[in-house]
Amino acid sequence: MTATLQCISPIDGAVFAERPAASPDQASAAVARARVAQTAWAARPLAERVALVRAGIAALDAMSDEMVPELARMMGRPIRYGGEMGGVKERALHMADIAETALAPRIIESSPAFERRIARRPHGVVFVIAPWNYPYLTAINTVAPALIAGNAVILKHASQTLLAGERMVRAFAAAGIPEDVFQNLFLNHQTTEALIAARAFDFVNFTGSVGGGRAIERAAAGTFTPVGLELGGKDPGYVRADADPVAAADGLIDGAMFNSGQCCCGIERIYVHESRFDAFVERAVQIVSGYRLGDPLDPDATHGPMAHARFAAVVRAQQADAIARGARPLIDPELFPADDGGAWLAPQVYVDVDHTMTIMREESFGPVIGVMPVRDDDEAVALMNDSDFGLTAAIFTGDAEAAAAIGDRLETGTVFMNRCDYLDPALVWTGCKDTGRGAALSTLGYDALTRPKSYHLRKT
Template identity: 60%
Template sequence: MNKLQCISPIDNSVYLERPLASPGEIQTALDNAQKAQTAWKQTPLTERIAITRAAIKNFTAKESQLAEELCWMMGRPIRQAPSEIRGFAERATYMADIAEAALADIRLPEKPGFVRFIRREPLGVALVIAPWNYPYLTAVNAVVPALLAGNAVLLKHSAQTPLAAERMVEAFVEAGLPRGVFQYLHLNHGDIERLVCSPAIKHLSFTGSVKVGAAMEYAAAGRFIGVGLELGGKDPAYVRADADLQYAVETAIDGAFFNSGQSCCGIERIYVQETLYEDFVERAIALVRQYRLGRPDDPETTLGPLVRVEAADFVRGQIDEAIAQGASAHIDPVDFPADKRGTSYLAPQILTEVHHGMRLMSDETFGPVVGIRKVRDDEEALALINDSEYGLTAAIFSSDLEAAEALGDRIEAGTVFLNRCDYLDPALAWSGVKNSGRGCTLSSIGYEHLTRPKSFHLKIRL
């Protein structure tokens, strides 16, 4: 099949089709990227920043259109979709704001007779492979700093969200970005792996599953290029006895169910100290019962469908299996009439009496369900939090900053939150440990992964 189809989860219709790039088109894109990057890296940084700011303005000017496309491509409720466009602008703007300082030469102490400094040079052509669940927010992390650093970028987006790649490139082209510096390609899996192996590619950024991430790393093996991988998580929340209970319920439940639970850093398991446990569960159930499951193009909908029928079936399988293993379900799907087996529409669910022998508490779920477990104290919570092959984020709810920070030091995760969750601050390094990936995006540290140090050791002859 030489084309991709985006099947909308709203009604299972074909929302759009796009031809896949031919081998000749792929090679042309590579050639154009290499040629354009040679000139782009010589373009003054102030000009690269100006073009980026103009692109951000072009992008956000189409917020309503982009939000509607998101709704139809991947099922985000229309009332929530615009927030991703604003998040894109926030992250891109921050990376532009810090670019001059982050990319400046590193000047060393004076040494008589010598001039010494370290310059950050762009890598060349970066390949960014982005997923469908947050198609703009995941792509912006790698694309914008790569461009600002002087690299050329090839963007391959999920077949579920091909318009996301097209709209991003469109915004930069309209801003005056030179031809070839930023391009998109619609590719099949075989072409992706061949592209990773191309000597023209000098950096790979991939966001997706552990299985595919391992395949990407294997394809790049032996090429000695930078590989950044964000591979998801099984992110925990821990509610200590000194937490603001209602705030913790509202924040953790939103972190679990926003985007129908299809967030890499969404909350997938909650541990609550025993003195608050019963009250927490009661309030969480009451809150989830207020969700409205339905078509995401309905402004009243607060919980949309999963991205495809197979995804909903996978989550249903985890729930059914957990219940068979002794878990208690607290939400009756009958209360959510849109829930129908064989469709992408799935009622939210809260499970208690859960344990780590259940896939629901150990494997990534990526759906609108969360398991809640009672714990005695910090030590039991810490053991359970770290009992995972993933380590993207972890959230603590507590009024004791000192205790939370000490606990955070012992948590195996790339980001530790206190009294919030499911958010990327662009000033902080975004990274994961264990099977959540490797590398870093965002913050000034993110630029280090998109450049190489070049030392200048200049002896002055008088």
């Protein structure tokens, strides 16, 4: 009997979409076709691959009006935010722009006696396991440069955003990319892990939970398959004594609450210099109190349901733990009557928090934030580093030199000053500690998606 994957809409708990999961034999056959097709794809001129990926992005962009309400139904993001294509285009087109330089051979010597160079060659078949929170943005980080570099790509999307991978492949096929070069597969966990263990892929990129990352590493153990992992986060924000507390609150609270807090690099804990604490908190409460939790298909709704009731349950448990340990919620729950104890979760701001509370230590991935006062930079750095995760950190200050010095002390992949919750495609996207390992975007993203090959040619 064929297993079925379902997307349960968080709006009403009904089945929004379902697809049959590929059997192990069907999945293996698809990977085999990709491997055959990849050779001819890699042999095409780089400029041709770049042009086809650009055309694929344009074809996907043309679907945006359909994608936006579809995303609202699949994972609850309000339509007022317009989908993900702005970021998709920024990232994919930047990677297209830098491809010729990033993939060019590195010439060591070119003389009458020797030619010595280091070339970049595609891995072969790249497997992309994408998450539901930003299904197009997260996938394109790897899909676009992997195809440009000459790899074939197999995409597996989360069941919560079941239709996203299907749309991506349809757009790229319409643009002229051969169907076997870029394929979307509906896979269950068992088949996914079996394929990795069988060395079906030449590179695996996974974005998701720490537990999911461990499962991928276990499956790949002994295969020597390179793996890129972007896992959990607990990204901190710090407001220094010289910062404008209102501007800092505007940036950090949006970074904490956008997409109902379901952002890989969303702000999950905030530290504010004690001299700015009251003003920051006052502005934070004002912002959050103005949100509207409602039907994500309603243009007036700022927040919809979380993607699944079980995700909201994690946040509720953290809030209960925080309150039991003395934390104080500041947002009146009566402002959000749609909170139903399930997927519909009201946003909340907490003070009187500390690092004994799970809300300040474990990933929340929801519309909740704890705010702590600090005495100085040293205390802020110690608290920001007191985490199992390290994806991004945001510092709000008027002193760029101080921000850089603090950033040097932080255990994180990216340091922001006066902004947060953003991926600059010209900079490498990476993390440390339990956030994972690897590199995406920038020239280093191409290094991750290719292997080096040396040429030492003696002419005389």
